[in-house]
Amino acid sequence: MNHKQKKISTMKSTNRRFRNLITDRSSGVAATESRNGSILLLTCFSLIALLAAVALSVDVGYIQVQKSKMQNAVDAAALAAGQEITRAIRSAPIGTEDPTAYARGQARIVAAHVASLGGVYVDPNRDVFFGQRQFNPSTNTWSTQWGSGVSNCVRVVARRDADDTSAQDGRLRLFFGGAIGTKFATVQTEATAFVRARDIVVVHDFSRSMNFDSFYSEAATRLSNAQIEDNMLKLWQDLQPTNTGNLVFTPKYAEFSNTATSTTVKCRYMFDKVYITSTTGINSVKLTYTNNSTASFSYNGNSKELTVTGTRDIRDVQVVVKRTSGSNTVTHNFSDSDANLQNLFNLGSFPFSTSGGGGWSAYFSHCRSDTLLNSRGYREMYGGLTFVNYILSQRSSNAQTPKLAKSRHYPFTSIKIGHSLLCNFLQTLSFDDRIGMVSYDTNHRIEDYQNVPGDPDIPSVNIRNNPITQDYTALDNLMKFKQANHYSAATNMGGGLTSAISLLDNHARSTSVPTILLMTDGNSNTIDSGGPTSLPSGWNWNTMFDYDGDGRADYSTSDSQARHVLIKANQAVQKGYTINSMAVGADADRDLLRAVAWLGGGEFINVPGGASVAEMEAQLLVAFQRIASMVPPARLLNPEE
Numbered sequence: 001m002n003h004k005q006k007k008i009s010t011m012k013s014t015n016r017r018f019r020n021l022i023t024d025r026s027s028g029v030a031a032t033e034s035r036n037g038s039i040l041l042l043t044c045f046s047l048i049a050l051l052a053a054v055a056l057s058v059d060v061g062y063i064q065v066q067k068s069k070m071q072n073a074v075d076a077a078a079l080a081a082g083q084e085i086t087r088a089i090r091s092a093p094i095g096t097e098d099p100t101a102y103a104r105g106q107a108r109i110v111a112a113h114v115a116s117l118g119g120v121y122v123d124p125n126r127d128v129f130f131g132q133r134q135f136n137p138s139t140n141t142w143s144t145q146w147g148s149g150v151s152n153c154v155r156v157v158a159r160r161d162a163d164d165t166s167a168q169d170g171r172l173r174l175f176f177g178g179a180i181g182t183k184f185a186t187v188q189t190e191a192t193a194f195v196r197a198r199d200i201v202v203v204h205d206f207s208r209s210m211n212f213d214s215f216y217s218e219a220a221t222r223l224s225n226a227q228i229e230d231n232m233l234k235l236w237q238d239l240q241p242t243n244t245g246n247l248v249f250t251p252k253y254a255e256f257s258n259t260a261t262s263t264t265v266k267c268r269y270m271f272d273k274v275y276i277t278s279t280t281g282i283n284s285v286k287l288t289y290t291n292n293s294t295a296s297f298s299y300n301g302n303s304k305e306l307t308v309t310g311t312r313d314i315r316d317v318q319v320v321v322k323r324t325s326g327s328n329t330v331t332h333n334f335s336d337s338d339a340n341l342q343n344l345f346n347l348g349s350f351p352f353s354t355s356g357g358g359g360w361s362a363y364f365s366h367c368r369s370d371t372l373l374n375s376r377g378y379r380e381m382y383g384g385l386t387f388v389n390y391i392l393s394q395r396s397s398n399a400q401t402p403k404l405a406k407s408r409h410y411p412f413t414s415i416k417i418g419h420s421l422l423c424n425f426l427q428t429l430s431f432d433d434r435i436g437m438v439s440y441d442t443n444h445r446i447e448d449y450q451n452v453p454g455d456p457d458i459p460s461v462n463i464r465n466n467p468i469t470q471d472y473t474a475l476d477n478l479m480k481f482k483q484a485n486h487y488s489a490a491t492n493m494g495g496g497l498t499s500a501i502s503l504l505d506n507h508a509r510s511t512s513v514p515t516i517l518l519m520t521d522g523n524s525n526t527i528d529s530g531g532p533t534s535l536p537s538g539w540n541w542n543t544m545f546d547y548d549g550d551g552r553a554d555y556s557t558s559d560s561q562a563r564h565v566l567i568k569a570n571q572a573v574q575k576g577y578t579i580n581s582m583a584v585g586a587d588a589d590r591d592l593l594r595a596v597a598w599l600g601g602g603e604f605i606n607v608p609g610g611a612s613v614a615e616m617e618a619q620l621l622v623a624f625q626r627i628a629s630m631v632p633p634a635r636l637l638n639p640e641e
Helices: 003-090 099-117 208-214 225-239 338-344 360-369 371-375 384-394 402-406 412-429 472-480 493-507 560-574 590-599 613-628
Strands: 128-136 141-146 153-160 187-194 198-205 255-260 263-269 273-289 294-309 314-322 329-335 434-440 444-446 513-520 578-584 601-607
Touching: 003 099, 003 153, 003 187, 003 412, 099 128, 099 153, 141 153, 198 412, 198 493, 208 225, 208 384, 208 412, 225 384, 225 402, 225 613, 255 329, 263 314, 263 329, 294 314, 338 360, 360 371, 360 384, 371 384, 412 434, 412 472, 412 613, 434 472, 434 493, 444 493, 493 513, 493 560, 513 590, 560 578, 560 590, 578 590, 578 613, 590 601, 601 613
Parallel strands: 198 434, 198 513, 513 578, 578 601
Antiparallel strands: 128 141, 128 153, 153 187, 255 263, 263 273, 273 294, 273 314, 314 329, 434 444
């Protein structure tokens, strides 16, 4: 190859390298530009996603804040509605035909109002529900039946779901929702409040003092004669005793009349004096007393009417009077023997049991000798008033006078009415409360059975298998046909607590609030044989009965009877049982009953003495209603409950 050809070849090679260089650079620039474009696009997409995430976070946070606000509001509303049910039933206006419907309406109003205080709208008619929550011990589970009216469960719902977003329950308008395809959110929260059911044992005083307002008793001084006699009249009307002849309610003296030889003499017995009238002049009177001593009085026929006063109970009277003509006399003899009195008043067989010495003779003796009856001016007077006084003071047990179980005698009848109100209230309340009954007098027992074959008016009751029951009718009937001194006379308050503790120990539900209501009109005056009266170790009056927090006891006692009651109350407290107490009448030991309620974490209810029966009855109705409505505070259920 010559020089010229070599030069041409070199130039071609150089051109090829240059073209290749140009091509390589162009490719590099294109690749770089391609990578830069991809990054830009990726960045744009990332920014969009980031903005969407931020928008979503803002809106989700906003929704969560609103939901928390709504949840707090319905929590408070449900709790308030649960408590309002009992308050509304208790305070329903007089004449309210359907107190349960009234309570539902009030609970709805309260729920809506409380929710509004938190800035949340609740429709009282749409968003408040009532249900019955019960525990099934066989499956160990709870269940709630909604729509059962006033009951122990209230659910309150708050909604933001209305299409009209300007409404109080309108859907939430989101801040950035449009960027992800939705501008509004629907939110709903709810809360359920549950009132825990109680197992209530009512401890009734069956002692004789529970009839003290219906006769002239040792404690009847708090009532006027008129008040007591009005109660006696009610009882006389209720008893309607048979074979009482011509006895009328208002007592009168026995007055015998005798006619002989055209002369008529009447002799009225007034214990230690007699009032005598005659159709002719009275010559003399001879008195024979019940101890067989005598006293004679001479009058020489100068009077046809006179009162002869002796020194003691007069049994026989001999009256000598002039004949209608001439100087001769006629003798008239009188005796207020039991047989003559029974014949005078046309009395048949005694209307009630005479076992143990009762009967007309005992009644006559009562009229002659009862100190309290005599102090009211009714000595040796016979009638319905003194008959009632005799029955209540001497023959008031069920074995002696069973008809008292159906008759009004106070304050026991007021307690019976209150007990019935308690049963009715619990049934109306429908909080799944259950009730049992204990009675005490000299002894004590659980009341769970009643069977009186000879009396079809008294329903049979047998709840022995379930003595703490929802059969409120059975519990009402158990009390409705009892009487003061039904079994015996004394007051064993500690024994009543013993039976109440036993009843709760063996039959209270594990899920309930066990509660005791102890009541009396008097003082504990007997205890079980061997019952403790020595306080247990660690007993400290200053810490246990410091009502005002000043470090000193506001109650203490050295009385063995009262200490026994407190020991029994403390045993109940150690088991977690709440004790409420009620004092009725002037003679109840209020200090002790207040101490029992304080120790038992319950409430002391005082029904004052010195009131008429009508006033006491009204006070007792309020007291029993107050006890019935003292439900435990409502609590919120967890969603999973």
